[in-house]
Amino acid sequence: MLKFLSKVRIEFNALDPRIASCMEFLAQCNARKAKESNPACQVVVKRRTDDHPPQITVTFVNGVEEVFDATSTPAQNIRTMILEKGQFLETEQMFREGGEAWPVIIPEEELHQFAPGTKYHHGLLSEVLLS
Numbered sequence: 001m002l003k004f005l006s007k008v009r010i011e012f013n014a015l016d017p018r019i020a021s022c023m024e025f026l027a028q029c030n031a032r033k034a035k036e037s038n039p040a041c042q043v044v045v046k047r048r049t050d051d052h053p054p055q056i057t058v059t060f061v062n063g064v065e066e067v068f069d070a071t072s073t074p075a076q077n078i079r080t081m082i083l084e085k086g087q088f089l090e091t092e093q094m095f096r097e098g099g100e101a102w103p104v105i106i107p108e109e110e111l112h113q114f115a116p117g118t119k120y121h122h123g124l125l126s127e128v129l130l131s
Helices: 020-030 032-037 075-097
Strands: 005-013 042-048 055-060 065-069 118-121 124-127
Touching (some): 020 032
Parallel strands (some): 005 042
Antiparallel strands (some): 005 055
8 A cells, every 4th residue: 555655644633532544544554564565655643632633644656645534534445545546556657658648548439439359238248259
């Protein structure tokens, strides 16, 4: 998860009963496997003394920042969102390194063409087994 991030900022008041997500996410960030995936990722914990709701802010390696309300978003959901966006970033990087334009723009007429080896059946595309 951390391999896609340059910074994680976790903010919470230790006396706030809504900190479960922050604590779980912090534990995930501190796991050996996560740290080894990106030792350069900065994990910052800000302990607050006010009533500000628990919050997790992540900065992706491309500079995009995303803020999560940790009172209503489980740590696992945040992790899943980071992994999904990270896979998107990897795909983008792969295309750019291959000299391809990003985002990939598919002409409208190509979207409606059927690929060889497929057939249209009752509204679904299904593969045709060629023998």
